[in-house]
Amino acid sequence: xxxxxxxxxxxxxxxxxxxxxxxxxxxxxxxxxxxxxxxxxxxxxxxxxxxxxxxxxxxxxxxxxxxxxxxxxxxxxxxxxxxxxxxxxxxxxxxxxxxxxxxxxxxxxxxxxxxxx
Numbered sequence: 001x002x003x004x005x006x007x008x009x010x011x012x013x014x015x016x017x018x019x020x021x022x023x024x025x026x027x028x029x030x031x032x033x034x035x036x037x038x039x040x041x042x043x044x045x046x047x048x049x050x051x052x053x054x055x056x057x058x059x060x061x062x063x064x065x066x067x068x069x070x071x072x073x074x075x076x077x078x079x080x081x082x083x084x085x086x087x088x089x090x091x092x093x094x095x096x097x098x099x100x101x102x103x104x105x106x107x108x109x110x111x112x113x114x115x116x117x
Contacts, residue, residue, distance in 0.1 A: 023072045029079035030067065033060050036086040040093065048096030049089035056085035 037056050045053045063078035 022070075023076065025067050025072050026063070026076040026079050027067075029076055029083070030060070030063055033063065033079045033082040033086065036083045036090070040086045040090040043090055043093045043097070045086075045089040045093040047093070049092035052085050052089035052092060056082045056089060059085060 033056070037053070037060060040049070040053055040056070059078045059082035063075045063082060066072070066075035066078060
């Protein structure tokens with residue numbers, strides 16, 4: 001055998017082994033997505049950003065299914081997307097609450113001004 005053939009074969013085997021192994025199950029990323037969704041729920045995201053929250057939950061369910069099937073790259077991507085969607089839902093909920101608080105303060109000020117006249 002020539003040295004080039006041995007090197008090519010060795011390289012091919014190494015690539016096959018690495019490809020077969022793939023990445024580890026993204027358990028930490030899935031857990032982080034779950035925690036982020038819970039945080040969003042804790043600030044009433046379902047009221048202010050229901051669409052984003054449901055997208056996050058759906059992606060998390062798909063990530064778990066992909067991980068069970070051994071599709072860890074897909075599971076990782078979906079877990080990260082679920083985290084991003086849940087974060088967006090949380091921010092929208094917090095913004096919605098802030099807008100409501102601002103509206104209440106403005107109404108209170110208006111009421112107080114009317115009482116002073």
